[in-house]
Amino acid sequence: MRSNNHVVIMAGGVGSRFWPMSNVDKPKQFLDLLSTGRTLIQMTVDRFMGICEPENIWVVTSADFKDLVREQLPLLPEENILLEPCRRNTAPCIAYVSWVIKSLNPNANIVVSPSDHVVADTATFKKAVGECLSFVSTSDAIVTLGMKPDHPETGYGYIEADLTCATVINKNIFRVDSFKEKPSLDLAKQYIEKPNFFWNSGLFVWNVNTIVNAFRVYRPEMSALFESIRDFYRTPREQESIDRIFPQCENISVDYAIMENADEIYVYPAEFGWSDLGSWSSLHKLLPKDQYNNAKVGSNIKTFETQNCIIHTSSEREVVVQGLDGYIVVEKDNTMLITKLSEEQRIKLFHD
């Protein structure tokens, strides 16, 4: 059974919200943002240990990041790093790896995970993923992991479930009624009052035939492209074939391409301390804080009359901050950013 489980880690993101910590040369997933000694992609792989062997772990990323992945994940076989020649969102990424895995094992069960999220409770995470993999091994279901919301977050999509009807095989898994886009604050407040609304974590579980068939039904053109090179997967001609067809793929997320169209969508509600770490504010929540609610990453940071700040610097740097309330202070290499936490959505604009 073990050998049928595969983990797919999507690592092509080029986040700019954590500038100047992250940048186009080293996006968020390759950074040790929590200062644990492990980068986010390393922590992602770590939490799948026991779910499958390293040879069944796949990373799909930009060709630009191949060296970073090899350096940070030395246990991963080099041929398990799939390289996208250009950015086309998550649907072509998942299609590519699904056709590859199908060529090796038509009985594969797959969990797809972002590379830059955080999970606090790894044991609960593993239990949830394990149950979902087991579920899809005997069904054609598409399963998403839904997170029980604890605040009216407007930065996440929501899943509306039908809690009246658990599946026969696993009573923790429910039918999805609908997917909701990132809501307004008012709507988010309504959502979290209801017991059947969950955050969409971006974690998906399915067997390889289910997802390949879903592409064939809902994205026949994309499907035809990946089908056209089926003789070349896992051969010396795979990369050149991908480099040729990938740019022709529609630029679309798997949520839009598949999830919102398919009928048999299920959700596994879980609580394992999940965060997509999508902003400095969410990082501030996760980091240890001093008595004034300051999160400090760096070995030589002194604060005076300073509260509710996140201060993130190179470890060897001496930093003194006086008189700030609710600010981000970041310093990396040759860049420095000081901005109100409340204005963090504008960070992308600051350095264009």
Next chain:
Amino acid sequence: MRSNNHVVIMAGGVGSRFWPMSNVDKPKQFLDLLSTGRTLIQMTVDRFMGICEPENIWVVTSADFKDLVREQLPLLPEENILLEPCRRNTAPCIAYVSWVIKSLNPNANIVVSPSDHVVADTATFKKAVGECLSFVSTSDAIVTLGMKPDHPETGYGYIEADLTCATVINKNIFRVDSFKEKPSLDLAKQYIEKPNFFWNSGLFVWNVNTIVNAFRVYRPEMSALFESIRDFYRTPREQESIDRIFPQCENISVDYAIMENADEIYVYPAEFGWSDLGSWSSLHKLLPKDQYNNAKVGSNIKTFETQNCIIHTSSEREVVVQGLDGYIVVEKDNTMLITKLSEEQRIKLFHD
């Protein structure tokens, strides 16, 4: 006449108010704080050009700073850099250089200047210094340059002059009634209402016999020490002799040792845009500002909703500041400081 004029630049200060721009390895006088391409000591020497030749310019500094002085003032003869083996305030510094100059030229007229002040109007400065040198060449007067105050500064000492009685030789020079220590704000406000109160600029002019005699009268012990090694000035044994006697000197400023005791003290009131550049606030006043009253030194600084700030960084660094009002942001090498301008007196304490 020209060859009797000497300029003495006191460059032993170890300012910590401009940390992290300045530090014990490179105090303020060796920094290009105004971003003009010239350090403060270079600008100081520049403004004496025409007053005397480089061979009559003297720098008294700590032995630690000899290389910095040579590097920054390459036109100065190496033997004109006098090295103090330890810090003893300005009186021993001035005594040392006075005994040296007297050994070379008993008819010398001397202007003594701090190395880290700023003068905006060099032409007026030169005219004032020239008149004072001319005045002391024919009198035993001790002359100070007094600055016409334009605000009730509490960081400066004040000079009370007797404006009813100009000297016969130069009608711009007046007797000093008294020196006033740094006043309270209330007192400073009273001072600047009166036409005969001036800031003490720390610029002194006298002939070499006047100052040597003043030391003999008012500081006989210190005088005896410098007299005891008179055979060794300008010989290979000068440094070892100084290294021996200097630590025995009283640690005292020339203001306390001489000025407040001597009878024949005069002041030349002047307005040449002088600042002792004693704080970030005073630097902020002197630097060019953008329309939001921000002074920015650095080639890649962007500000948003930011006003009344001084931002001083290494030129190659990219800096983004959002949402600050009235702050100092400084970055140098491996240190960074963010503090309210109103709290700048505490900077020394921040990095102890």
